[in-house]
Amino acid sequence: MNRKHERHHHPPPEAAAKSIGQDHEILHLKDRALDGAAEGIVISDARLPDNPLIYVNSGFVRLTGYSADEVLGRNCRFLQGPRTDPATTDAIRQAIHAERSCRVEILNHRKDGTIFWNDLSITPVRDSGGPVTHFIGIQSDITQRKNAEIALQQAKAQLENANQRMRRNLEAAAKIQQALLPTHPPEMAGVRFAWRLESCDELAGDTMNLLQLDGNLVGLYLIDVSGHGVPSSLLSFTLNHLLSPVPAQSFLYGRSESRPHGFAVLSPAEVARDLNTRFPMDMRTAQYFTLVYGILDMRRLRLRYVTAGHPPPVLLPAGGAPRRLEAAGFPIGVMPEADFEEYVLDLKTGDRILFYTDGVVDTANENDEDFGTERLLATAAQHRQASLQPWLDAIVAAVRAWSGGHPLQDDVSLLALEITGADNHSFIHL
Numbered sequence: 246m247n248r249k250h251e252r253h254h255h256p257p258p259e260a261a262a263k264s265i266g267q268d269h270e271i272l273h274l275k276d277r278a279l280d281g282a283a284e285g286i287v288i289s290d291a292r293l294p295d296n297p298l299i300y301v302n303s304g305f306v307r308l309t310g311y312s313a314d315e316v317l318g319r320n321c322r323f324l325q326g327p328r329t330d331p332a333t334t335d336a337i338r339q340a341i342h343a344e345r346s347c348r349v350e351i352l353n354h355r356k357d358g359t360i361f362w363n364d365l366s367i368t369p370v371r372d373s374g375g376p377v378t379h380f381i382g383i384q385s386d387i388t389q390r391k392n393a394e395i396a397l398q399q400a401k402a403q404l405e406n407a408n409q410r411m412r413r414n415l416e417a418a419a420k421i422q423q424a425l426l427p428t429h430p431p432e433m434a435g436v437r438f439a440w441r442l443e444s445c446d447e448l449a450g451d452t453m454n455l456l457q458l459d460g461n462l463v464g465l466y467l468i469d470v471s472g473h474g475v476p477s478s479l480l481s482f483t484l485n486h487l488l489s490p491v492p493a494q495s496f497l498y499g500r501s502e503s504r505p506h507g508f509a510v511l512s513p514a515e516v517a518r519d520l521n522t523r524f525p526m527d528m529r530t531a532q533y534f535t536l537v538y539g540i541l542d543m544r545r546l547r548l549r550y551v552t553a554g555h556p557p558p559v560l561l562p563a564g565g566a567p568r569r570l571e572a573a574g575f576p577i578g579v580m581p582e583a584d585f586e587e588y589v590l591d592l593k594t595g596d597r598i599l600f601y602t603d604g605v606v607d608t609a610n611e612n613d614e615d616f617g618t619e620r621l622l623a624t625a626a627q628h629r630q631a632s633l634q635p636w637l638d639a640i641v642a643a644v645r646a647w648s649g650g651h652p653l654q655d656d657v658s659l660l661a662l663e664i665t666g667a668d669n670h671s672f673i674h675l
């Protein structure tokens with residue numbers, strides 16, 4: 246051992262005294278620092294049975310309301326109560342057992358019984374790399390943050406509940422709306438019908454129906470209430486009920502003494518006029534609707550129709566190019582005195598008629614270009630070999646492809662009829 250080393254280990258007495266003095270000073274400083282801390286700081290002795298506390302600072306006393314005398318020598322679990330989550334205590338026990346540090350948020354009780362949330366971290370202290378001799382615990386009161394978190398979670402859960410309730414209601418309403426749509430076409434020989442209604446929201450503002458008005462007459466309408474979603478659907482529900490096949494409660498029939506049942510089928514123009522006077526636009530909601538209503542007379546193979554602010558129907562003649570039909574007329578409810586012109590079209594076998602809402606032609610692509618009528622006509626011609634329903638499906642697919650797979654911005658509805666083969670005519674003339 247050289248002298249230098251020897252000096253290091255055996256300081257002269259006056260130096261040792263100075264060092265002890267310094268040590269005391271440092272200890273005192275540490276005590277003051279620990280006591281000055283806002284957090285609770287505790288030390289437990291892991292070598293004694295049940296890991297009792299051997300030191301608590303003033304922060305701990307302030308936080309818990311216990312004096313040092315009351316807690317030294319006890320395991321710190323006295324802070325726990327019936328509302329403390331056992332899973333959290335399990336986690337602490339396992340960490341202490343494995344001699345690892347841990348950090349938990351645990352519900353604790355003060356001496357006066359009040360509750361606080363404790364952000365607790367426990368760290369083992371090793372004797373120069375050897376066995377764990379002590380644990381240091383640091384406790385912070387996080388009650389305010391925790392309460393805010395809990396309130397936020399509760400608000401979120403309430404919101405989710407309300408959302409689920411609303412969703413369930415909307416789904417139920419959507420089912421009712423689906424049930425209002427034609428379920429099966431009128432059983433009428435010589436003509437075939439098809440339809441599609443793609444709603445952009447849970448509930449559609451578009452509605453449609455096909456009704457057998459009498460032995461030879463089929464009524465078909467497509468309505469588009471301004472806007473979409475729930476507000477529009479309320480009016481579309483109402484209209485669907487009012488344009489019902491039950492004469493006594495339907496706007497499609499008028500009273501007529503000369504008729505066997507006291508009701509006569511109203512012409513499309515009469516229906517539009519009637520709706521226009523009964524449904525003036527409500528200034529509070531600014532709601533109005535557009536309509537195309539046709540009556541197909543299967544005896545004469547003739548379609549009479551009226552449009553009210555609605556896109557013109559399309560005719561795809563057997564063997565000919567598709568074209569837009571004539572259409573004029575204000576939307577229903579916009580002009581109190583408006584009149585509605587009725588158009589008459591004679592059909593032949595193989596002809597198809599397409600009613601559609603503006604959602605079809607107004608669907609925009611990524612460059613904000615509308616699908617448009619020309620593209621609709623081209624698509625109608627391109628898929629003419631398909632039978633009626635797949636023909637509509639192909640048009641809807643083209644519109645969806647045009648939107649680039651983005652959600653629809655408006656309801657997209659189509660209603661079509663096709664005059665089918667001659668074999669049906671024998672039925673008609675019966």
Ligand SMILES: Cc1cc2nc3c(=O)[nH]c(=O)nc-3n(C[C@H](O)[C@H](O)[C@H](O)COP(=O)(O)O)c2cc1C
Nearest residue numbers: 289320321322324325334337338351380381382384
């Ligand atoms: C240093 C130290 C500080 C601790 N501080 C707290 C505390 O503030 N609050 C608490 O609920 N538990 C505290 N504990 C945990 C409990 O003392 C005990 O270890 C825990 O409840 C798991 O053991 P048990 O299942 O035997 O009760 C502390 C533990 C140690 C070692």
